[in-house]
Amino acid sequence: MPARSPPGRLDRMNDVRTGTRSWIASVGRVMRQPVLRRVLPAMLVSALGDGMSMVAVAWLAVQIAPPGQAGVWTGLAVAAYALPAPVGAALLARFVRRFRGAQLVAVDAALRAVALGLVAILATAGLLNPIGYVALLAVSSLLHAWGSAGAYTMVAELLPDEDRVTGNALLSTFTQGAVVVGPALAGGLTALVGPGWVIGADAASFAVLAATCWAVARRRAASVQRPARTAGGWRTIAGQPRLLGLIAVTCVFFFLYGPVEVALPIHVAHELHGSPGLLGLYWTVFGIGATLGGLGAGLLRHRPPWLVVVGIIVGWGAALLPLGLTDTVAPGLVGFAAGGLIYGPFTAICTALFQRGTPPEALSSVLAARSALTIPSTALGTLLGGPVVSAIGGRPTLLLSALLTIALGASVAGVLGYRYRTAIGATPSPASAAAPSSLPASASVRAH
Numbered sequence: 001m002p003a004r005s006p007p008g009r010l011d012r013m014n015d016v017r018t019g020t021r022s023w024i025a026s027v028g029r030v031m032r033q034p035v036l037r038r039v040l041p042a043m044l045v046s047a048l049g050d051g052m053s054m055v056a057v058a059w060l061a062v063q064i065a066p067p068g069q070a071g072v073w074t075g076l077a078v079a080a081y082a083l084p085a086p087v088g089a090a091l092l093a094r095f096v097r098r099f100r101g102a103q104l105v106a107v108d109a110a111l112r113a114v115a116l117g118l119v120a121i122l123a124t125a126g127l128l129n130p131i132g133y134v135a136l137l138a139v140s141s142l143l144h145a146w147g148s149a150g151a152y153t154m155v156a157e158l159l160p161d162e163d164r165v166t167g168n169a170l171l172s173t174f175t176q177g178a179v180v181v182g183p184a185l186a187g188g189l190t191a192l193v194g195p196g197w198v199i200g201a202d203a204a205s206f207a208v209l210a211a212t213c214w215a216v217a218r219r220r221a222a223s224v225q226r227p228a229r230t231a232g233g234w235r236t237i238a239g240q241p242r243l244l245g246l247i248a249v250t251c252v253f254f255f256l257y258g259p260v261e262v263a264l265p266i267h268v269a270h271e272l273h274g275s276p277g278l279l280g281l282y283w284t285v286f287g288i289g290a291t292l293g294g295l296g297a298g299l300l301r302h303r304p305p306w307l308v309v310v311g312i313i314v315g316w317g318a319a320l321l322p323l324g325l326t327d328t329v330a331p332g333l334v335g336f337a338a339g340g341l342i343y344g345p346f347t348a349i350c351t352a353l354f355q356r357g358t359p360p361e362a363l364s365s366v367l368a369a370r371s372a373l374t375i376p377s378t379a380l381g382t383l384l385g386g387p388v389v390s391a392i393g394g395r396p397t398l399l400l401s402a403l404l405t406i407a408l409g410a411s412v413a414g415v416l417g418y419r420y421r422t423a424i425g426a427t428p429s430p431a432s433a434a435a436p437s438s439l440p441a442s443a444s445v446r447a448h
Helices: 007-032 034-064 070-080 085-091 101-124 130-140 144-158 161-193 195-221 233-238 241-271 276-300 305-325 329-343 346-357 360-392 394-425 441-447
Strands: none
Touching: 007 034, 007 161, 034 070, 034 101, 034 130, 034 144, 034 161, 034 195, 034 241, 034 276, 070 130, 070 241, 070 360, 085 144, 085 360, 101 130, 101 144, 101 195, 101 360, 144 161, 144 346, 144 360, 161 195, 161 276, 161 346, 233 241, 233 360, 241 276, 241 305, 241 346, 241 360, 241 394, 276 329, 276 346, 305 329, 305 346, 305 394, 346 360, 360 394
């Protein structure tokens, strides 16, 4: 007679089945939304172009850099692709803060199409120098904070609260899914026709996204009331300590990741003596893992978000260890794939917290302010990564990033544990502990 499953195991299996059915139903509702059904494919095309540029931008910098300065110029180029975001978020706020989500995506995509198109033309003509390259990449990223905010603002505008994590997850999964194909395709195309043509393809993909979002924005403009004037994004965030803390942790996390974008191409090109195809393969396996992880974000909707955040930070650091400890390719590929799987749900979970805690009329400004801090955090880490790689090498830089990231996750876990124990210790009696309103705000970290 077969052994019967214990009741606790049956309950867990039922919970998984129920959660999976709920997630599938939510995905169906999101995909049936008319506007998202049009915009998501264009975002996928644009993400494919950006996935190709993950290889091409760094490889072009390596090619045109003066001898002995590849690390520094690669760091500057990758950083310039994101670093001006806070400048655009601050200086252009008065012009774009009242745009709706589709309009924000459109203006960002249009600017990127023009600037990257110029990079492609100059590179293929042999007229591009490192200074001009970095300058054009900087211009292309000027509205990136608003474009990123616009994408997730669309999700909040078009979907009810119960489907927003799903919408966020699909959006980030489409982006990560393109990383599966983009870098691998870029590796072959870069070797065949050169990185300038690959960046030109990225520019064309942004043109497709801009045209699609402009068409959507014009159709909705007549039927949707303009948002009322509201407090700026910075002021709104400052009034919510939990969101401010989440931004701070995310900024440090992204900063510690930044050197990876410099160290990996240098490690592949100079230490492993590999090809653009090998660099593309690393990003491809990362994209496969991130796609699967992003698809599973909906299954984490009922988990304490801060515990998910801590687990992702520590897990990503651990996944980098094989790259930093050995020159053997296979363990590094496995680690990078696992890192993508672990990181996959991060954007969907964090963005849902902002969508839930921000007034609708302030959401685009708040998300732009968040992007203005988090995007340059990666760029600053990348900028620092150039001198670090030049000083100690690619593989030691990867190891340093891994160890510091694990230390960050452990530190955040320690702080959360201390605050939770302090809040529980401050509860005067079991009766008062049963009343959520009697606990200090720090005790609710597991619920938010």
